[in-house]
Amino acid sequence: MLMSKNWSSESENQTEEIIIMLHEVEELTEMLDLSDCIWFCRHLGLQGIMKRTENNNTEFKLTRENIKAVIIDLFVAGTDTSAKTMEWAFAELINHPHIFQKAREEIDSVVGKNRLVKESDIPNLPYLQAIVKETHRLHPPGPLLARRATEYCKVGEYDIAKNTRLLVNVWAIGRDVKHWENPLEFRPNRFLTEEGSLKSQLDVRGHHYQLLPFGSGQRGCPGISLALQSVQTTLAILIQCFDLRVADGKGATVDMIEAPGILLTKANPLRSVPVLAR
Numbered sequence: 001m002l003m004s005k006n007w008s009s010e011s012e013n014q015t016e017e018i019i020i021m022l023h024e025v026e027e028l029t030e031m032l033d034l035s036d037c038i039w040f041c042r043h044l045g046l047q048g049i050m051k052r053t054e055n056n057n058t059e060f061k062l063t064r065e066n067i068k069a070v071i072i073d074l075f076v077a078g079t080d081t082s083a084k085t086m087e088w089a090f091a092e093l094i095n096h097p098h099i100f101q102k103a104r105e106e107i108d109s110v111v112g113k114n115r116l117v118k119e120s121d122i123p124n125l126p127y128l129q130a131i132v133k134e135t136h137r138l139h140p141p142g143p144l145l146a147r148r149a150t151e152y153c154k155v156g157e158y159d160i161a162k163n164t165r166l167l168v169n170v171w172a173i174g175r176d177v178k179h180w181e182n183p184l185e186f187r188p189n190r191f192l193t194e195e196g197s198l199k200s201q202l203d204v205r206g207h208h209y210q211l212l213p214f215g216s217g218q219r220g221c222p223g224i225s226l227a228l229q230s231v232q233t234t235l236a237i238l239i240q241c242f243d244l245r246v247a248d249g250k251g252a253t254v255d256m257i258e259a260p261g262i263l264l265t266k267a268n269p270l271r272s273v274p275v276l277a278r
């Protein structure tokens with residue numbers, strides 16, 4: 001999908017290799033490294049995780065390997081996150097058919113039935129955008145943001161020593177009753193004004209701290225615009241063209257159980273049957 005091109009080669013093997021590589025990187029990032037937790041093991045590399053991830057080049061030159069690493073970085077950071085957003089969004093839409101129907105009506109009235117949704121239609125589809133925001137509020141693909149304190153600081157009542165590792169729990173913030181009414185309900189309307197336009201004070205670009213699916217600050221997600229374009233357009237086209245049902249049969253619902261890990265994944269992958277819309 002990237003750059004409107006099939007990024008894998010014609011060969012099945014190469015596609016398979018890329019998928020294996022993506023899974024290996026995900027596995028390495030999710031592993032708990034004991035050397036990080038027990039100070040006297042710091043240099044021992046007990047599980048060999050550092051060795052597997054390390055690049056022995058100490059000199060800073062832009063090599064082929066560096067360029068490959070950047071490309072891998074973009075694939076890893078950009079593929080699963082967008083795919084998981086779509087999966088959670090569909091799960092919610094299957095469980096809330098009236099929201100699905102409302103999104104379909106919005107698309108039909110703005111785009112019509114004679115052509116597919118285009119990226120340029122998205123600004124005119126506020127309800128669709130609200131669905132993606134609500135999906136990110138409840139199911140942020142990256143639920144924890146990692147930081148290290150570069151110097152001593154005080155946050156609220158807490159003294160934070162220099163070099164302390166800090167995790168910001170975006171998942172919990174998105175479900176905090178202090179910021180969200182009935183936080184466990186999937187309600188895209190919370191992002192809309194009475195007239196149906198998007199509330200400008202609830203954006204996902206890292207300025208409104210109750211909603212941080214793309215992180216914030218210097219290390220915030222650089223792929224946010226690409227991510228929103230591709231997720232919103234793909235979701236809109238699928239809503240426009242297909243009715244979705246769970247593989248288990250008409251009227252069945254999807255369980256929303258989460259698997260443990262640093263990426264927020266459905267414990268049981270969504271299996272749905274797309275039926276061409278009339």
Ligand code: HEM
Pocket residue numbers: 073074075077078079081082085140141142145146212213214215216217218219220221222223224226227228231
């Ligand atoms: C719905 C899709 C996506 C979500 C939810 C998402 C979320 C995130 C989050 C939470 C972070 C950490 C931010 C922080 O610590 O403040 C991040 C970092 C990053 N994202 Fe995304 N992302 C998505 C799509 C993409 C795409 C499409 C790309 C590029 C093709 C991308 C590239 C990156 C990179 C390179 C980083 C690391 C930035 C750094 O460490 O300085 N992401 N993303």
